Amino acid sequence: MNRLDVTEKIIATKLAKGLKWSDVAREVGLSKEWVTAGCLGQMTFDATQAATLARLFDLTEAETQWLQVVPYKGSLPTSVPTDPLIYRFYELVSVYGTTFKELIHEEFGDGIMSAIDFRMDLQREPDPKGDRVSIVMSGKFLPYKTY
Amino acid sequence: MNRLDVTEKIIATKLAKGLKWSDVAREVGLSKEWVTAGCLGQMTFDATQAATLARLFDLTEAETQWLQVVPYKGSLPTSVPTDPLIYRFYELVSVYGTTFKELIHEEFGDGIMSAIDFRMDLQREPDPKGDRVSIVMSGKFLPYKTY
Amino acid sequence: MNRLDVTEKIIATKLAKGLKWSDVAREVGLSKEWVTAGCLGQMTFDATQAATLARLFDLTEAETQWLQVVPYKGSLPTSVPTDPLIYRFYELVSVYGTTFKELIHEEFGDGIMSAIDFRMDLQREPDPKGDRVSIVMSGKFLPYKTY
Amino acid sequence: MNRLDVTEKIIATKLAKGLKWSDVAREVGLSKEWVTAGCLGQMTFDATQAATLARLFDLTEAETQWLQVVPYKGSLPTSVPTDPLIYRFYELVSVYGTTFKELIHEEFGDGIMSAIDFRMDLQREPDPKGDRVSIVMSGKFLPYKTY
Amino acid sequence: MNRLDVTEKIIATKLAKGLKWSDVAREVGLSKEWVTAGCLGQMTFDATQAATLARLFDLTEAETQWLQVVPYKGSLPTSVPTDPLIYRFYELVSVYGTTFKELIHEEFGDGIMSAIDFRMDLQREPDPKGDRVSIVMSGKFLPYKTY
Amino acid sequence: MNRLDVTEKIIATKLAKGLKWSDVAREVGLSKEWVTAGCLGQMTFDATQAATLARLFDLTEAETQWLQVVPYKGSLPTSVPTDPLIYRFYELVSVYGTTFKELIHEEFGDGIMSAIDFRMDLQREPDPKGDRVSIVMSGKFLPYKTY
Amino acid sequence: MNRLDVTEKIIATKLAKGLKWSDVAREVGLSKEWVTAGCLGQMTFDATQAATLARLFDLTEAETQWLQVVPYKGSLPTSVPTDPLIYRFYELVSVYGTTFKELIHEEFGDGIMSAIDFRMDLQREPDPKGDRVSIVMSGKFLPYKTY
Amino acid sequence: MNRLDVTEKIIATKLAKGLKWSDVAREVGLSKEWVTAGCLGQMTFDATQAATLARLFDLTEAETQWLQVVPYKGSLPTSVPTDPLIYRFYELVSVYGTTFKELIHEEFGDGIMSAIDFRMDLQREPDPKGDRVSIVMSGKFLPYKTY
Amino acid sequence: MNRLDVTEKIIATKLAKGLKWSDVAREVGLSKEWVTAGCLGQMTFDATQAATLARLFDLTEAETQWLQVVPYKGSLPTSVPTDPLIYRFYELVSVYGTTFKELIHEEFGDGIMSAIDFRMDLQREPDPKGDRVSIVMSGKFLPYKTY
Amino acid sequence: MNRLDVTEKIIATKLAKGLKWSDVAREVGLSKEWVTAGCLGQMTFDATQAATLARLFDLTEAETQWLQVVPYKGSLPTSVPTDPLIYRFYELVSVYGTTFKELIHEEFGDGIMSAIDFRMDLQREPDPKGDRVSIVMSGKFLPYKTY
The missing domain is CATH 3.30.1160.10 (Cyanate lyase, C-terminal domain)
Incomplete structure (x- = not known):
């Protein structure tokens, strides 16, 4: 398991549960910009923030730990983005x-x-x-x- | 001569005369963001704007005409910028x-x-x-x- | 699961069932160009459109949900296409x-x-x-x- | 001298004389799309077409000859265009x-x-x-x- | 399953059975150049040709169908080949x-x-x-x- | 001066004199394929061949010498050709x-x-x-x- | 003229005069690391520093001005250096x-x-x-x- | 199994056990810089060092052997790092x-x-x-x- | 299965058995340079050589056959090697x-x-x-x- | 002037004078491999060596100085060579x-x-x-x- 797996689980669970990033951010208590970036694998959460996300996205203990590790950043698959x-x-x-x-x-x-x-x-x-x-x-x- | 030559002349003249982009923008009557982008070869000026720039940067008639032609845009020499x-x-x-x-x-x-x-x-x-x-x-x- | 998995299932099911894109488009009620692009993972369907596709391609509920999420676009594996x-x-x-x-x-x-x-x-x-x-x-x- | 020099002269002369591509095309007697592509160094002119362009753009004999040589095609400086x-x-x-x-x-x-x-x-x-x-x-x- | 899977199965089966491309081509009734390209995932077979290949390479029905779909062409993993x-x-x-x-x-x-x-x-x-x-x-x- | 300069002179002179590659090859006494490749800077001429080319293309002594030096080969400006x-x-x-x-x-x-x-x-x-x-x-x- | 021209003049003059970077740094009154980076076009000098360099490298007034302009940084010609x-x-x-x-x-x-x-x-x-x-x-x- | 698998297991186990690189280095008896690089797949351990790591990270015998093989070095996924x-x-x-x-x-x-x-x-x-x-x-x- | 799988099995078995390339070469009866290149997937073995390797590395019949197929050569993952x-x-x-x-x-x-x-x-x-x-x-x- | 200019002059003079690299090396008193690499801009000469080359290639004083400066190495125009x-x-x-x-x-x-x-x-x-x-x-x- 690595951080990417956690990111993919968060995205799939968000879809299945019909969550919105702004709601997730409100639960975490920070801006939607920072929280979304974190959920997408670009920021590091502390233990409290990770626990909130674990509750929202049904994360295991190991997955919750990964959220507290500094990720290898850069969210795009190519140096010139195609999207x-x-x-x-x-x-x-x-x-x-x-x-x-x-x-x-x-x-x-x-x-x-x-x-x-x-x-x-x-x-x-x-x-x-x-x-x-x-x-x-x-x-x-x-x-x-x-x- | 092409637009790049005009851009380089503008930069050199700006340096020699000690002009500031915000002053140039005030003379043109538009924002410093748009005017600077235009002077750096990324936007197209109309005849009046070009005449103002010609006065400020001592441009020839041909150089002034080039400012009114839509440039090939993209201001960076590499796809991942080094600066x-x-x-x-x-x-x-x-x-x-x-x-x-x-x-x-x-x-x-x-x-x-x-x-x-x-x-x-x-x-x-x-x-x-x-x-x-x-x-x-x-x-x-x-x-x-x-x- | 991600959108790419859904795209691949649609392509395989289309082949197995002998469907044509123009028929799929007629069922969805839109142009064959837009519907094909959507089925190939480049456009976002609304709930009604997705339900139609779910019926045609035997999609699960989760797969049907993915069709309603905006995808990361760009359909080619290399910046200069080889095909x-x-x-x-x-x-x-x-x-x-x-x-x-x-x-x-x-x-x-x-x-x-x-x-x-x-x-x-x-x-x-x-x-x-x-x-x-x-x-x-x-x-x-x-x-x-x-x- | 090569074809690129002729292309640059055509662009500069077009600017200085205030010509439009649609007028150039009318003089040549073909579509504006093909004629523009040719003037930009992507198509090959025959002797009559080249003579017309020589008149419009004040081309020398050597420049006029270059218009009749098949060019190395591809009009963009990078494989993914920045413009x-x-x-x-x-x-x-x-x-x-x-x-x-x-x-x-x-x-x-x-x-x-x-x-x-x-x-x-x-x-x-x-x-x-x-x-x-x-x-x-x-x-x-x-x-x-x-x- | 996709065309690449079929290509890999054909190559492995050819090896296991000790077949030669020239023999495969004779069975299909076309040149060894075109048939080999097709077996390597670069050409599209019709139903009769695909049936012959299915017999030679023990293909399933789904695999046989894939041979009749136009593939995404380009057989090399890098733009400058290393082989x-x-x-x-x-x-x-x-x-x-x-x-x-x-x-x-x-x-x-x-x-x-x-x-x-x-x-x-x-x-x-x-x-x-x-x-x-x-x-x-x-x-x-x-x-x-x-x- | 380098080999590229000689190549460009040959191309320009060929154009000005209206020569054909097949005629050049006949004068040199070899195939049009090899002679053209050589004139385009990809092959090395011996003294006799170079003298013939010097006569045809009005080359100077230094230019004629460059034709006898093994060139750095590769005739294309990009690794995937655009032409x-x-x-x-x-x-x-x-x-x-x-x-x-x-x-x-x-x-x-x-x-x-x-x-x-x-x-x-x-x-x-x-x-x-x-x-x-x-x-x-x-x-x-x-x-x-x-x- | 641009900053690169000034850099090249500094390097050539340093060679002709037999200067050492450590001596240049001592004259400027700062570390050899920062001063060398600046002379190589990566840092910006103030008026006093530029005047010192002008004296050491026989720079013109325009060249001296360029030293006081923030340069486009990045000193290497390729993204993976060959040296x-x-x-x-x-x-x-x-x-x-x-x-x-x-x-x-x-x-x-x-x-x-x-x-x-x-x-x-x-x-x-x-x-x-x-x-x-x-x-x-x-x-x-x-x-x-x-x- | 290859060295990369061992690296990923080390990272996951370190996370699960809450180990620190400086503690791992102390156990191995070398600097934290060299030991971390080794654990990340860039250096080669001897038998004693590998045994220590096996104990800390619950490695199998095969995994412990891989630590003693010289790895293919280079720790970054792209030539210009995104992190x-x-x-x-x-x-x-x-x-x-x-x-x-x-x-x-x-x-x-x-x-x-x-x-x-x-x-x-x-x-x-x-x-x-x-x-x-x-x-x-x-x-x-x-x-x-x-x- | 493909040649790469066989290469990886050879490397893993070599590690597990503690074999040396020079010993493998002696068994095959050829130079260590050629035999190593072959084991790493860059050369083609004949039936006798492959049988020797099968014995040394416990290869299956299919794996042994793959050693006798000409591989797609080029042993490095990037065009400029990082190791x-x-x-x-x-x-x-x-x-x-x-x-x-x-x-x-x-x-x-x-x-x-x-x-x-x-x-x-x-x-x-x-x-x-x-x-x-x-x-x-x-x-x-x-x-x-x-x- | 830079080292590349000196390299090009050496190559042109070598051609004009009909010198061979092995003779140049004998004059310098070192191997033909090292001396050729140096003449092609990849090595640094000392004062005596540079003086010998100056005599052989009619170099000016400035050109002779450049031979004694450590060059930016790497002799090829592309990362994968085309020659x-x-x-x-x-x-x-x-x-x-x-x-x-x-x-x-x-x-x-x-x-x-x-x-x-x-x-x-x-x-x-x-x-x-x-x-x-x-x-x-x-x-x-x-x-x-x-x-």
């Missing part, structure tokens, strides 16, 4: 990548936006011309320092 | 890609967030533990329809 | 890609043809020199907008 | 590739749709919800035969 | 590829040699300095046409 | 690769068909249904030996 | 990558060692059996946090 | 690769730092601004010699 | 590849060293500074001939 | 890679054959059935040690 929804995010990096770079450097100097000290919030943005997906990302700026 | 700042965005797609997918489908059903009918805003988010980069993205949800 | 029939479509993108780009931009300006708000129709086109495959594609034009 | 407009066509091959395969085989048996004995027509399709791109493709079916 | 015998053919394409192109275009104009309307014959060519492999390929020339 | 004519040969390797392997091993045992001790002849094969390209390849069989 | 010295570091990541991961997680929990808030020191370590390269790396641990 | 922690080390090679090269050559001349005659030590480095990961690497310098 | 020992050989090809080419062409003219009519011998070369691996390779030179 | 002569060496690594590994480990235990403390000698081996290329490689065995 259209996910590809659009890749396309944003491709088209806007140098723009992110220029604007962050202009504002902050040399450094990066952390993908670790990071949080995000994804919401429906009602719009008469068709509702929109709104994503707010916040990552700590980490400067390169001289030494 | 650490840009890589972090790629990493977000890699780690959170399936999370984006699950949450958007849970909220909207099958479809995608458009990367075309899209806008974004990048700001400094002051924080006592270290300022953060805040990015607000908004893309129209486009549903797959049956036919 | 000669599918490669010819890839070749069209390779040879005519810049032509599509020039002509759509000339007619519509900067933007794309949607692959989401999209439909198509594939028919036999009788021809005395050898019948032809006729494909009519229709995708909404989505303009890049300034912001 | 969003062209990527959407790649995505159609990725998502619908196995569907094309199933439906053509169901109708015709084993074989392919030719990408050589092929023609296409790209038009604007007016639509109150937003105009659409309509593409009609027609390729001869070529059967595999036993021997 | 020395097969690599030599890849090397011929690499070294002589532009020569094939120049000579076919010189003789026929713009177009291709079909890999679909194609047949070939592989024979031993006795030679006192060491016998040779002789391969005669014949593919229909398909011209690009203007439209 | 449709050359791709068809790649497709034959992909589809028939394992068939070549099985039939050569059945006839000769373990070993390869040499791509070095190799010759080929490409001819037009008249056919009422459309002329065909006929290619006869002959390569020495080289057995693996035990040691 | 044996650099490959050995890649090999360490390949062989010890999962070990780094296990030990850092065991000590710190889920998170990463920063490659931005990072410093290192490379020294000769005398050893009777052959001197050794000693590298001390120090990177801030950045924890993933829940949100 | 953020491991990627940071890859990024260090990418950004600092040419710096390692320049400084080692400046100090030692042409040669490499051995990744075989190599040891390392990973420790927590307390820091009021946030603890750091400290890694000390020591590899023998191996000079290229003339011959 | 350090094997990578060093790849590095020799990378660093010395053009040197091999120049020296063989200087001595023999255009052609190759055969990897088929090839033998090699690997021995320990005692050396007071540390024993060395000595490999003697001998491959027939195969000249390109004109035709 | 048939060099590919055969790659094929040996592919086919015999695991055999090298097994036999070296059987003789020496865990470790590698150094590609740095390495020498080789390439000679013509007369043979009545066709002369052979003989290559003797000698690399120091470097053991992995525990720590």
